[in-house]
Amino acid sequence: MKHTDYKDVMVFCEQREGRIEKVSKELVSKGRELADNLECCVRALVLGHDMKDDLNELIHLGADEVILVDEKELAVFMTEPYTKAMVQVVLDRKPDVILVGASTIGRDLAPRVSARINTGLTADCTSLEVDEETKNMLMTRPAFGGNIMATIICPEHRPQMSTVRPGVMTLAEPNTDRIGVISKVPVKFETTDMNIEILEVVKETKQKANIEDANVLVSGGRGVGNPDKMKSLESLALRLGGNVSASRAVVDAGWIDRNNQVGQTGKTVRPDLYIACGISGAIQHLAGMEESEFIVAINKDETAPIFDAADLSIVGDVHKIIPELMKILPIHENEQ
Amino acid sequence: MNIIVCIKQVPDTTEVRLDPKTGTLIRDGVPSIINPDDKAGLEAALALKDEHGAHVTVLTMGPPQADNALREALAMGADRAILLTDRKFAGADTWATSMTIAAAIRNLDYDLIIAGRQAIDGDTAQVGPQIAEKLNLPQVSYVDDMKKDGDSLILKRVFEDGYHRIKVQMPCLITTLSEMNTARYMSVQGIFDAYREKEVETWTYANIEVEEQHLGLKGSPTRVKKSFTKSVKAPGKKYDVDPQQAAQIILENLKEKYIID
Numbered sequence: 001m002k003h004t005d006y007k008d009v010m011v012f013c014e015q016r017e018g019r020i021e022k023v024s025k026e027l028v029s030k031g032r033e034l035a036d037n038l039e040c041c042v043r044a045l046v047l048g049h050d051m052k053d054d055l056n057e058l059i060h061l062g063a064d065e066v067i068l069v070d071e072k073e074l075a076v077f078m079t080e081p082y083t084k085a086m087v088q089v090v091l092d093r094k095p096d097v098i099l100v101g102a103s104t105i106g107r108d109l110a111p112r113v114s115a116r117i118n119t120g121l122t123a124d125c126t127s128l129e130v131d132e133e134t135k136n137m138l139m140t141r142p143a144f145g146g147n148i149m150a151t152i153i154c155p156e157h158r159p160q161m162s163t164v165r166p167g168v169m170t171l172a173e174p175n176t177d178r179i180g181v182i183s184k185v186p187v188k189f190e191t192t193d194m195n196i197e198i199l200e201v202v203k204e205t206k207q208k209a210n211i212e213d214a215n216v217l218v219s220g221g222r223g224v225g226n227p228d229k230m231k232s233l234e235s236l237a238l239r240l241g242g243n244v245s246a247s248r249a250v251v252d253a254g255w256i257d258r259n260n261q262v263g264q265t266g267k268t269v270r271p272d273l274y275i276a277c278g279i280s281g282a283i284q285h286l287a288g289m290e291e292s293e294f295i296v297a298i299n300k301d302e303t304a305p306i307f308d309a310a311d312l313s314i315v316g317d318v319h320k321i322i323p324e325l326m327k328i329l330p331i332h333e334n335e336q
Numbered sequence: 337m338n339i340i341v342c343i344k345q346v347p348d349t350t351e352v353r354l355d356p357k358t359g360t361l362i363r364d365g366v367p368s369i370i371n372p373d374d375k376a377g378l379e380a381a382l383a384l385k386d387e388h389g390a391h392v393t394v395l396t397m398g399p400p401q402a403d404n405a406l407r408e409a410l411a412m413g414a415d416r417a418i419l420l421t422d423r424k425f426a427g428a429d430t431w432a433t434s435m436t437i438a439a440a441i442r443n444l445d446y447d448l449i450i451a452g453r454q455a456i457d458g459d460t461a462q463v464g465p466q467i468a469e470k471l472n473l474p475q476v477s478y479v480d481d482m483k484k485d486g487d488s489l490i491l492k493r494v495f496e497d498g499y500h501r502i503k504v505q506m507p508c509l510i511t512t513l514s515e516m517n518t519a520r521y522m523s524v525q526g527i528f529d530a531y532r533e534k535e536v537e538t539w540t541y542a543n544i545e546v547e548e549q550h551l552g553l554k555g556s557p558t559r560v561k562k563s564f565t566k567s568v569k570a571p572g573k574k575y576d577v578d579p580q581q582a583a584q585i586i587l588e589n590l591k592e593k594y595i596i597d
Contacts, residue, residue, distance in 0.1 A: 104495045108477045111462035115469035120557030123460035150563040157557040195474040200501035273595045311572035314582045324583035
């Protein structure tokens with residue numbers, strides 16, 4: 001394999017119901033940065049049917065070309081047709097780098113694609129850089145619960161593939177003056193490609209705003225005590241215009257839905273404000289929130305590891321402090 | 337029906353603490369467990385066996401001490417256990433690992449292959465789908481519920497914003513979530529059988545058909561260039577004051593950071 005045959009950064013742009021996922025936009029932004037360094041193009045790959053979003057938005061964020069495969073078989077995610085379409089485009093365009101959002105779709109698709117084209121894949125990267133000497137990607141990811149970081153390379157194989165979790169890369173400011181092309185690429189499917197049958201698609205509407213998008217998170221841990229007491233966290237979150245999230249212990253106990261879990265097996269968040277209430281701060285939890293802009297930790301145990309990650313540490317009882325805070329915090333417009 | 341469950345022995349990371357001085361992990365005395373997502377897969381296989389009858393084989397690739405995880409699986413009710421172990425397998429990334437496991441599975445009869453979604457020590461979620469690709473099988477990952485329907489399975493496949501109910505014909509590979517079920521305990525008779533009656537078969541490079549250049553570190557497309565501990569940021573101020581004062585301090589800080597007006 002000649003490395004010089006492979007160039008450009010390709011970003012798999014995930015769509016759900018015709019709308020591009022935020023993580024994909026973050027990766028197009030990051031892809032632009034890498035491509036500027038590598039002096040190459042960013043190609044955004046969209047697999048779907050009847051797209052609702054304006055794909056020019058991907059160009060404004062940094063793509064030079066949007067490759068759209070618009071086929072009815074790709075409307076809803078299925079592993080095999082998505083793999084087939086992506087592999088066809090990848091073999092044709094020969095990108096040097098492929099970035100995929102580490103969603104429940106990306107983490108299903110990317111390994112399947114990497115196995116089919118026999119290249120390496122690095123999961124959940126938190127940093128992507130170019131090695132100035134070799135021009136290889138330096139893909140850094142947390143290992144073993146998030147405390148040890150490992151920088152991974154894929155020196156002999158192309159493309160170099162990585163997945164990146166939502167919220168890790170920064171979304172660029174769109175530049176509406178940027179120009180690029182949108183190319184339509186057809187892919188033909190056989191009946192054997194449709195090797196699973198989707199009987200039912202269920203959207204869970206009970207879920208409130210995604211915690212990954214929240215500017216403020218009030219997060220509860222085992223130290224909150226019981227499910228009823230989560231309510232005081234909700235009222236504090238409401239007053240601050242934010243959402244409630246939780247540690248794994250609270251989710252496992254069934255006090256709150258799994259969609260609200262922060263940490264290694266949950267979501268990575270970086271709100272402007274993260275208030276950790278009764279969370280001891282296991283390394284798996286810290287891995288999911290330590291990039292937050294400002295972290296306030298409230299815990300009775302003055303030795304709790306969460307205090308090492310906090311910008312402001314309060315030793316005390318959450319259920320005594322929150323009522324005092326509610327007395328003095330200004331009412332939020334959403335509360336009426 | 338033949339079911340193969342791929343499991344991994346992992347350190348119980350919930351027991352891992354940090355050395356406050358060096359910032360490194362204290363691994364001494366940390367117990368090893370069957371990876372939680374894999375254990376749910378094993379339980380799902382055993383539940384199918386209870387209901388419909390099945391032969392359940394557990395398979396792991398790892399060092400000789402992974403024998404313990406296989407004995408636990410036997411004690412829970414698995415029928416056969418295979419330990420894939422060889423120095424040639426060492427240092428494998430997910431591509432080379434799936435190559436090795438897929439090669440072993442080619443020597444076995446199967447209708448269903450189950451792997452946990454991801455291991456708590458690596459968190460990649462890659463080996464399951466990569467095995468499916470190498471065996472050219474349909475895959476359904478993130479499975480939270482499973483029922484058998486003739487020679488098909490009806491599965492609940494979870495996404496961030498909902499789920500799909502999926503029908504897939506066997507043979508196929510699924511990856512399971514730990515929240516799918518609560519695994520059974522080992523029975524006393526099961527433990528007895530696991531150590532006295534049943535055996536763990538050891539398979540090495542000699543037992544599988546795969547080119548040596550595709551194994552272990554040598555066969556891995558990815559390499560660890562370096563590893564390091566995260567730099568620890570200086571902790572912020574700590575206050576141990578009465579609740580009223582604490583609330584006031586929080587308010588002042590939020591104002592200072594322009595989080596509230």
